[in-house]
Amino acid sequence: MGTPSLPVEPPAAAGPARRAPLAGPLRRAAGAARRAPLGAALALVVVATSVYVIAVPLAVVRYPPMTDLPFHAAQTAALRHYLDPAWHFREQFTIQPLAVPYMSMYALGALLMLFLPPLAAVKIAAAAMLALLPAGLAVLFLGLKRSPLLGVLGLIPVWCNLTHWGFLNHMGALGLFAMVVGLTLLLLDRPSRARQLALALALVALFFTHVFRFPFALAAVVGAAIVVFPATRRLRPIALPLAPSLVLLAVWLAVRTGTLHGAFAPALHWERLGEVPSLLFTSFTDPAEAAAARRAARLVLAALLVCAAGAAAQLAGITPSPPDAGARERTFARLAALVPVACAAVFLGLFLSMPLQIGLWWYVYPREIVAALFLAFGAFPDLPRSPWLRVPAVLALSAAAVSLGAVVRDNYRRFDHSTQDFEAIIARIPPAPRLLYLVFDHGGSTRSTTPFIHLPAWVQATRGGWLSFHFAVWDASPIAYRPRSEPGAVVPPPTPLRWEWTPEKFDVRRHGAFFDWFLVRRRAGADHLFVRDKSIVPVDHVGDWWLYRRSGGP
Secondary structure, eight states, rough: OOOOSSSOOTTHHHHHHHHHHHHHHHHHHHHHHOHHHHHHHHHHHHHHHHHHHHEEEEESSSSSSOOTTTHHHHHHHHHHHHHTTTTTTTTTEOOOTSSOOOHHHHHHHHHHHSSHHHHHHHHHHHHHHHHHHHHHHHHHHTTTTSOGGGGGGGGGOOOTOOOOOOOHHHHHHHHHHHHHHHHHHHHHOOOOOHHHHHHHHHHHHTTTTTTOOOOOHHHHHHHHHHHHHHHHHOOOHHHHHHHHHHHHHHHHHOOGGGGGGGOOOOOOGGGGGGGGHHHHHHBBHHHHHHHHHHHHHHHHHHHHHHHHHHHHHHHTTSSOOTOOOOOOHHHHHHTTTTTHHHHHHHHHHHHSOOSSEEETTEEEEEHHHHHHHHHHGGGGGOSSSSSSHHHHHHHHHHHHHHHHHHHHHHHHHHHHHHHHHHHHHHHSOSSSEEEEEOOOOOOOOSSSSSSSSTTTHHHHHHOOOOSSSGGGGGSSEEEHHHHHOOOOOOOOOOOOTGGOOOGGGHHHHSSSOOOOOEEOTTTOOOOGGGOOOEEEEEEEEEEEEEEEEETTTO
């Protein structure tokens, strides 16, 4: 029973009141599961599939072979340890969260770094960005009056080429974009303060995730309201949620960096349609990736046919329509269905018309085909009401995502072996080094694009210090270099454009004076790179990596 000397609170006093905030939602969820056990089981399938597809590949490897991820980690660490003098970040960097507002992943990772190691924190933040794809699509389908279980379609592009490049902010922003559209439709259908707040927060989150996608989201909110106006006769509900976003946009336009300015002359390139397969799933030399993509396409097509058959049966009266499908609801659903299709058409137009590079921005137009295909999933028919059709449709879509995720899991696990020499050699590097790194050889993985090019940035992410090359040099990140003339600034010397890709430009007398540690990936050896500076001596050689330091240094 309990210790007699302890006071016992009356059951009707504080006990139930304390439990109510948690017990209420749990009771409602349990009640919903009892009323619709099949729906609850399928929801568990979708959640389990999402965890497997997103989390398992990141869990089986120490350093995920995403090309840009090491610098995402380094910038996250700079935010986390900015005020820690032992890491020397404040001497180098300034933080510009409004001028270049790609902050959400870094802020989440920095928060996680308060109680997790850097590697674990960055992986969880990356997984959160990718999880926005199925979550955002589920909200979109809710707004379209279809089953949120179709959000499992959002797992299909999770491991496309953009993800393996490390464009995680872009991927997360696509999920948030779909979420914004879905919340807009929900709000216009049945306005409430909670839905207004949710839409406002989603727009702000999108602003701080990827500012390029943000103006399109504002246009989508207004466009969706206009499209469904014949059914809702409402425009006013979107005004309040848009207000904070419009203020943020105005501030950003006033303070954005010069790097984020860009212009191009649009021209249609219809031949790019033939590039689409190569722009989606060609991240590995492993032929299993192409086989998995074909298998996933067949499974998605099969699910599409099943859903189309269910829709046809409902139209023919063979299966009953939803109980709330009145004339107004049907009109709303038909009009709302146009919104994701229109968004997909806009992004397809950008894919066909934008250049490969705008200023320092590279790989521009290939990103838009992923956005177009992701929003095109919004045209997917609703899941059939018949369990004999609904179950195989959900299982087919889940199997498609698992097929792609399994290939990534296997190739990421193989990469773990390829970085054992890197892990061993960086253990010799002290905290806060002035590290110059050169990557000559990029072999040793199944990635079709080098995962080694920025790998040494993990040194800064885990122990601080300086790097010879950093994304901060472009002034296109929220973490930027301080002006070298600023009092107290200690900033590495400038390097030529594309320095990281052209290590043969290295001249120890011109580029090496600032640094006290030197890390080289080159199978044939690296001693000849430093012969003109006798103060630089070898420290270690493990696998393809060579480590040197300046004598008299730490």
